[in-house]
Amino acid sequence: MKLSNNIYITACLFLVFFTSCDLTKDLDEYEPLYSLPAETAISNENSAELALTGVYSILQQKGGSNPFSSIVGSTLSGVDTGGYPAFLNAEDRGLLGNTPLTVGNKVQSIYSGEYTMINRANWVISGVEKLQEDVFINKNRKSEIVGEAKIMRALGHFNLLVKFGQFYDVNSEYGVNVRLEPARDATTIPRISVGETYDAILKDLEDGIATAPALRKKYYANKTFAKGLKAKVLLYMGRYAEAATVAKDVIDNSGPDFALVSNFEQLFDHTTIGTLDNSEGLLAVYADGDETLGNGNFWAVFNAVSEWYYNLGETGTVSIGGKVIKYDETRIPFMKTGSYAIPDFGYNGNMKFAQRFGPQSQFETLYILRMAEIYLIYAEAAARSTKSVSSDALAALNQIRIRAGATSAEEGFVIYPASITYTQFLEAVRMEKLMELGSETGEDWYDLIRYDYADGFGTGFQVSDVKSTATNSDFFILPIPDVSIKAGNNIVKQNPGY
Template sequence: MKSKYNLYIAVSFFSVFFMSCDLTKDLDEYEPLYSLPAETAISDESSAELALTGVYAILQQKGGANPQNSMIGSTLSGINAGGYPAFLYAEDYSLMANNPITDGDIVAGIYAGQYTMINRANWVISGVEKLTANNFVNDNRQAEIVGEAKILRAVGHFYLLRLYGQFYDINSEYGVNVRLEPARDATVHPRISVGETYDAIIKDLDDGIASAPALRTKYYVNKTFAKGLKAKVLLYMGKYAEAAALAKDVMQNSGANFALTPTFTELFNHRSGNTIKNSESLFSIYADDNETLGNGAFWSVFAGVSDWYYNLAKNGSMTVGGQVIKYDQNRIPFMETGTYIFQGAGINGNMKFAQFTGPDAIFDTLYYLRMAEMYLIYAEAAARSTNSVPADALTALNAIRIRSGATTTGGNGFVTYPSSISYAQFLEAVRIEKMMELGTEFGEEWFDLVRYDYADGFGTGFKASDVKPTATNSDKFILPIPAISIKTGKGIIKQNPTY
């Protein structure tokens, strides 16, 4: 990993040609720095590779969007109950109360960080597309680099949409500012609709599926990740049949490099550098003793897993046809073996991420998408597309439970769900299973709460407030556009409702 670390150091010098973030300007506007024009900075395969690594560096480095981008969903859902009170600020409390302030550093940092990555990707795409095959030593590498950059651009736009846009309503006008060209001046661009935002994301993912590499290594994006992310985007869009078909394709046709691991705990081994090589990851970023992600330190200092989440996992159950079926048995006890920096403070640790000190403090892996989520995307999408519980959807859900120790013998306890499960129970079982399997990794449980609430009609049927009591105002299910962006946006950038 030291070579990767050194490459990121080099990128820190090279990337000054591609972006800057000046908070006196709109946060989604960036300009190239210094005298070397960005258009000429990419001149051959070597410089193109270095520029592409500069895009990946945004995902790796602390600051900007990280690590809050992966944690904020869990803050909104209540799984993150906050760390030691002395380490928390007004913005932290506003997020935990589902009433975000507009001028906080977290809201602004995530927003700016994603646009930084998008702008770097745009410079790579623009620069590499102007070259010819003669500028490249390796066959197809020109197209592959563009494909990777477009996937990363789609990642940035998707995360912006689900945090700052009304992602749940494809007909809403409140999408995000989609940037498909490098920022060459301080022109302010308006937001576009949610549907148009999704169209741009899908277009980039389709291009990535067509031209990105099959697999370099798991800390670079690839065709399978792009297909998996597209299935997830389609689920968010409510295109359930398409989402199910694509998720099933990823599950069944991705080869040995992309498959469920035999056990859950091996995904979070902080003592071995081999964790990054596991088959379950579709795309992940990685840290060792030379480079950090910040997540472990944050979950050991500035964040703590809530009692209600751990208690739900240990004591929660669903009754199906007389069977009392427990939500979990082994995953949450493993997470609980993590320790908070101040032992005795009454704050829970989290072993999914590297610890603050000790032998489990060295290696860290943050999964942007893994195969278990594909199984659960398929289960939900297949059910919603047919308003029923297809047998293979039930099999997909139970596969994740079996991997975590569930038995197939029937009866009570941590067992597989039976075929007698109702449609409504099945959807709830999938939501709970995602919470048990993916909790604290990227806040997916929050976006599920919002999607499920919207699917039933906000305030009727399933309600996010049934799980998170403070989540009562649907306008606050998304974050505000940062105040600095609204202030400098010259009236062109529209704020989200009621902010």
């Protein structure tokens, strides 16, 4: 059965007052509120699997937080220039100018979409944990399903934290509303601290590492993805030595199913569904030829890659040891081969996502996490943990450049030399992530915030050095949507500055 069909069936598990389910309707026609049937709908392995599919469906455009969730970071960083002006509204202009609004569809859909995924994961965990082992045909599948759901719950909370919480400061009170039980009524609970939010995320990831499958398909959560996300979480927390250890474990011990592919362009082949199963992805989002994600549609007219980003990739350089080193030579030109559905607008294409027409329009995916990022997490964490550049950290950084075509020549698009300083190295890692991951999940924006906060906002490296409109650190994170605060009788505290 196709995944899309599973999603429709899963809707039946989350409806209020429905005794039957019309499978001809789209998922977003239903209102999955507080489901009385959900208390008993998970009764065996098959129904548990269907409910779990409903968790993954939130990563898709239909009924979920994407594509806004993946695009918003690049909008704030300047990688995204906003697309065709006629389609921009006040919320878009606020995001592009780093003054987000408390009202608007995009931020609201991100916020509610992540909580929908978390709530569905909670229903799965609650329902499956009540079942006896003998109702599962496949050995260990009960614990595996719970492990997958906990990983997805961790992902949802992490996504909320980096967008709506002061994720960069573990001592901040501005974490998020962590939900570990299914919502059975409209009760609102307050936010918890950033440190407590991270603790909940790490606990779920540890449980997932212990019980989730090694690998089903790359569009299902697995142990290696949980380890990779744990490394990223630890990096964001500033626990650099631990982050380096976990990332190194993923790089060295994950086997051939989790390894860099030999060619960057191979990651974004939209002519075959096989892209979903390449070795580099730790977790990718499912979409088939009849049901695209929508990211490619948005990275067309509604969102465009900025000239600033493409020019930086094509002409940007840094001098290290008297040598001129280019940031990129292959990845940015490949991205630019994408085209728009409406020609002659003068806006850049993006081949990382499916095109509107032609052979590259058939399939697409969104990489939630891939091995290239793990290498760069390791490089940064290893350096920050010792405030020095080890040969292993340098090798990890250069491995990504070598995959992109860098050579050991004297100048140009070359590997970084051993003479690189610690400060130069950290900036090189940031720039390499910008070239490698730009427009995928917004990592370019969260890196800017982390690098700024590392030596105190307003001193040393500053976000405004890269994005001139990003001068107010209160606006580095999104506001809690006004409609959500009002619906919860102001129990959820708004972020400072909004």
